[in-house]
Every structure is written in structure tokens, then in C-alpha cells.
Amino acid sequence: MNAKPRWLMFVDALSLILFLAAAAMVLFYAPTERMMGEVQRVFYFHVATAWVGMLGFCAAGVAGIAYLRTADLKWDRISLAAVEISLVFFFAAIVQGSVWARPSWGTWWTWDSRLTTAAIVEMVYLAYLLLRQGIDDPERRARFGAIYTLAGFVSVPLTFISIRLLRTIHPVLIASGESTGGMNMTSEMVQTMVFSVITFSFIFVSLMARRVQLGRLAEQVEQARLQAVE
Amino acid sequence: MGRETSSAPASFISAVRAVVWKDLAAELRSRELLSSMLVFALLVVLIFNFALELDPQARLTATPGILWATFVFAGTLGLNRSMAIEKDRGCLDGLLLAPVDRSAIYFGKAISNLAFMVIVETVVLPVYSLLYNVNLFQPGLLLVILLGSVGYAAVGTLLASMAVQTRTRDVLLPILLFPLLIPVLIAAVKASAGFLAGLPLADVAPWLNLLLAYDVIFIAISFMVFDYVVEE
Numbered sequence: 001m002n003a004k005p006r007w008l009m010f011v012d013a014l015s016l017i018l019f020l021a022a023a024a025m026v027l028f029y030a031p032t033e034r035m036m037g038e039v040q041r042v043f044y045f046h047v048a049t050a051w052v053g054m055l056g057f058c059a060a061g062v063a064g065i066a067y068l069r070t071a072d073l074k075w076d077r078i079s080l081a082a083v084e085i086s087l088v089f090f091f092a093a094i095v096q097g098s099v100w101a102r103p104s105w106g107t108w109w110t111w112d113s114r115l116t117t118a119a120i121v122e123m124v125y126l127a128y129l130l131l132r133q134g135i136d137d138p139e140r141r142a143r144f145g146a147i148y149t150l151a152g153f154v155s156v157p158l159t160f161i162s163i164r165l166l167r168t169i170h171p172v173l174i175a176s177g178e179s180t181g182g183m184n185m186t187s188e189m190v191q192t193m194v195f196s197v198i199t200f201s202f203i204f205v206s207l208m209a210r211r212v213q214l215g216r217l218a219e220q221v222e223q224a225r226l227q228a229v230e
Numbered sequence: 231m232g233r234e235t236s237s238a239p240a241s242f243i244s245a246v247r248a249v250v251w252k253d254l255a256a257e258l259r260s261r262e263l264l265s266s267m268l269v270f271a272l273l274v275v276l277i278f279n280f281a282l283e284l285d286p287q288a289r290l291t292a293t294p295g296i297l298w299a300t301f302v303f304a305g306t307l308g309l310n311r312s313m314a315i316e317k318d319r320g321c322l323d324g325l326l327l328a329p330v331d332r333s334a335i336y337f338g339k340a341i342s343n344l345a346f347m348v349i350v351e352t353v354v355l356p357v358y359s360l361l362y363n364v365n366l367f368q369p370g371l372l373l374v375i376l377l378g379s380v381g382y383a384a385v386g387t388l389l390a391s392m393a394v395q396t397r398t399r400d401v402l403l404p405i406l407l408f409p410l411l412i413p414v415l416i417a418a419v420k421a422s423a424g425f426l427a428g429l430p431l432a433d434v435a436p437w438l439n440l441l442l443a444y445d446v447i448f449i450a451i452s453f454m455v456f457d458y459v460v461e462e
Contacts, residue, residue: 068455068458120409120412123408123409124409126405127405127406127409130398130402130405130406131392131393131396131402131406133398134396134397134398134399135395135396135397136397140395143458143459143461144392144395144396144459146458147388147392147455147458147459148389148392148406150451150455151385151388151389151410151448151451152409152410154448154451155409155410155412155413155448158413158440158443158444158447159412159413159416161413161440162412162413162416162417162440163416165420165436165437165440
């Protein structure tokens with residue numbers, strides 16, 4: 001158990017340094033956007049937090065499948081950690097998006113495909129946490145949790161497609177044929193965005209590792225308590 | 231998982247049929263599930279009538295939404311009840327002891343849940359048509375309702391069989407179910423609206439495809455994971 005914290009502390013320190021660097025890049029390196037002005041700077045961390053949200057969402061789905069195949073509680077801890085982190089980061093992404101949307105679109109919220117899908121992802125995760133809360137047996141909790149993350153993993157893309165069919169006004173970053181409101185970014189902007197995404201990926205890894213470790217410790221406490229009762 | 235049974239397809243189908251038959255027969259005697267679903271569905275329609283001020287103009291746009299909200303709410307009532315009966319009276323344990331593939335139990339429950347949904351819908355549709363003077367009996371709309379109900383029953387049965395095994399039970403089902411149902415709801419409401427507005431089939435086709443895809447995907451997933459839901 002003590003072998004890990006060394007590389008973990010390294011990752012922690014690295015993500016802190018990267019975070020400061022990314023913040024500096026966002027504030028000083030990236031040029032001010034001509035049309036939207038300073039508020040556009042929120043965009044870099046918005047993309048990065050949304051990316052972490054997606055990452056955690058996928059990680060939870062994959063860990064769910066892994067749990068069903070192996071019945072190893074390690075995967076359940078990973079799944080729970082990923083969900084909790086994703087929940088927070090997706091929420092942060094939504095809030096930052098609102099801050100940006102208010103001056104740009106003139107409203108805090110629209111029922112656009114990405115916004116709505118992000119909101120529904122949050123609901124799926126909250127439901128996941130409520131489901132876990134209602135089950136005492138750790139093994140069953142893990143099984144049901146895995147099934148639910150798997151179902152969410154499949155349904156959320158379908159949700160996205162279905163709302164996309166309705167119509168969208170969210171700026172499309174990775175240009176596809178139909179992209180209308182695409183952004184023109186200078187190379188400094190692209191660098192800042194990519195750097196932010198990498199930074200937040202490191203933050204994600206370090207948070208994940210910490211949360212999984214915490215889950216393992218909680219399990220040990222639980223076992224120790226059971227032994228003490230006996 | 232993947233336990234082989236004697237003569238695979240025939241015994242599988244007869245096991246599914248037995249579960250469906252059991253549910254329908256029990257319901258025919260007690261009528262407790264359908265009666266509460268029906269009364270509840272009509273109440274929802276009534277509530278919408280007052281909540282939305284359904285003048286003729288508003289009806290045109292609101293009808294598909296009201297119909298689907300009604301089906302979805304009444305459906306959770308039925309799903310909860312049909313699984314709770316199994317759990318409370320120890321029937322589920324008995325079913326699980328039966329030497330049949332467990333996914334046969336899933337399909338049996340899903341089909342009987344679908345049957346209850348369809349029965350409720352066949353009552354709600356004429357009543358709604360009558361009350362609001364719209365003709366809801368159009369083949370396209372009926373197809374949408376069937377496709378939507380299949381997806382609903384497929385996911386709903388899977389989640390209900392998980393929800394009954396938790397401490398919060400019936401409170402939990404809608405919370406688990408609704409976020410996963412969004413694609414069905416969007417597609418079904420859009421397709422229903424399309425058919426009611428008399429749009430050409432080409433405009434409605436993407437929504438029908440989406441419904442079909444959802445149905446196939448979630449039936450397949452439920453088939454694969456149901457063993458884990460009832461595993462003890």
C-alpha cells in the first residue's frame with residue numbers, strides 16, 4: 001500500500017504545477033478573442049473540465065464492464081471514483097459554459113444538444129449514487145452499479161444523437177461538415193486549449209488515484225469494524 | 231451465465247410463455263395492477279388539462295407530449311408493482327429456482343409489462359381522442375407508440391428488477407429510469423408529432439430509426455446483464 005504514494009505524490013505535484021502554468025497561459029498567453037472579448041478565456045478550462053467529465057464517464061462504463069467480467073471489487077472502486085470526479089467536473093463545465101453563454105448567446109442556458117446531454121449525464125450519475133446508497137451488500141452494490149453505468153454509457157450517446165437531430169447552436173470545435181458556428185482560433189489559442197486539456201487529464205489521474213485509494217482504505221476500516229464487532 | 235438448457239430454443243420460448251401467462255392470469259384475477267395504472271393514467275390526462283389550459287390551439291402541439299408523459303408515468307406504476315409482487319411473495323426466488331435460462335424470466339416479465347402498457351394505451355387513446363376531438367388512431371402513430379413502449383418495457387423491466395432489491399425500492403425506479411429513457415421520449419414525441427401533423431414519412435423516418443435502434447440495443451443489453459441482476 002505504501003509503494004503507490006510515491007508516484008502519486010509526483011503526479012499530484014506535477015498536476016499542481018501544470019495547473020498554475022495552464023492558468024497563466026489562459027490569462028496571459030492566449031490572445032483576447034476579437035468578437036467575444038475577455039469572457040472567451042473561460043473557454044479553455046471549460047473544454048478541459050468537460051473533457052475530464054467525458055473521460056470519467058467512459059472510465060466508469062469500462063470499469064463497469066470489467067467488474068461484471070471479473071467480479072473484482074477493485075473495478076467497483078474505480079467506477080465509483082470516476083463517477084464522483086466526473087460529476088463534479090461536468091458540473092464545473094456546465095457552470096463555466098453558462099458564464100460564457102450569458103454574454104455570447106444572451107442567456108444562461110439553452111436546450112442545446114451538448115448542454116442538455118451534459119445535464120442528463122449529471123442526472124444519470126446522481127441516480128447511480130442514489131442506487132448505490134440503497135444497497136448494503138457491497139457485492140450487489142457493485143453489480144448493480146456496474147449495470148447502471150453500462151446502461152448509461154450506452155444511452156447517453158443516443159441522447160446526444162437524438163437532441164442533435166433537433167438542432168444545435170453550440171460552437172463545434174472539431175469541425176464536421178455541417179459545422180456552422182465554428183470558432184476561428186489562433187495557434188496560441190489552440191496551444192492553450194491543448195495544454196489545458198492535458199493539465200486536467202493529469203488532475204483527473206491524480207484525483208482518481210486518490211479516490212481509489214480512499215475507497216480501499218474505507219473498505220479496510222469497514223472490515224476492521226466488522227472484526228471488532230465479532 | 232450462459233447456462234445451456236436441454237433443447238435450447240423451444241424450451242426457452244415455452245419458459246417465456248409460461249412467465250407471461252402467469253402474469254396475465256394473475257392480473258386477470260386480481261386486476262390490481264391494471265386498474266391502478268388506468269385510473270392513474272386518466273388522472274394524469276386530467277391534470278394536464280388543467281395545468282396547460284388545453285384550448286384547441288395548444289392541443290395541436292401539446293398532444294404528443296401529454297400522451298407520452300401519461301404513458302411514462304403510468305408505466306412506472308405498473309413496473310414497480312409487477313416486480314414488487316414477485317419480490318414480496320417470494321415468487322422471484324421460486325422463478326429463479328426453475329431450471330430455465332434466467333433471461334427467459336426477463337423476457338417473460340418484459341413482455342407482460344409491455345402487455346400492460348399496451349392495454350393502458352388502448353384505453354387512453356380513445357378516451358383522449360374523445361375528450362379532445364382529435365383522431366389518434368393513425369397507423370403511424372400506433373407504430374410509434376408500440377416501438378416506444380417496447381423500449382420502455384425493455385429498460386424498465388431491467389431497472390425495476392434492480393430497484394426492488396434496494397432499500398428505497400419504488401421511489402428509486404423513476405429516478406433510475408427517466409434519465410436513460412430520454413432518447414425514447416424525444417424520438418417518440420417527435421415522431422408522434424410528425425405523424426399527427428401529417429408530415430411525409432421521410433421526415434419522421436430518422437426518429438423511427440432511433441426508436442428501433444434503442445429498442446434493439448437495450449433488449450440486447452438487458453439480455454446480457456439480467457443474469458447479474460438476479461444472481462445471489
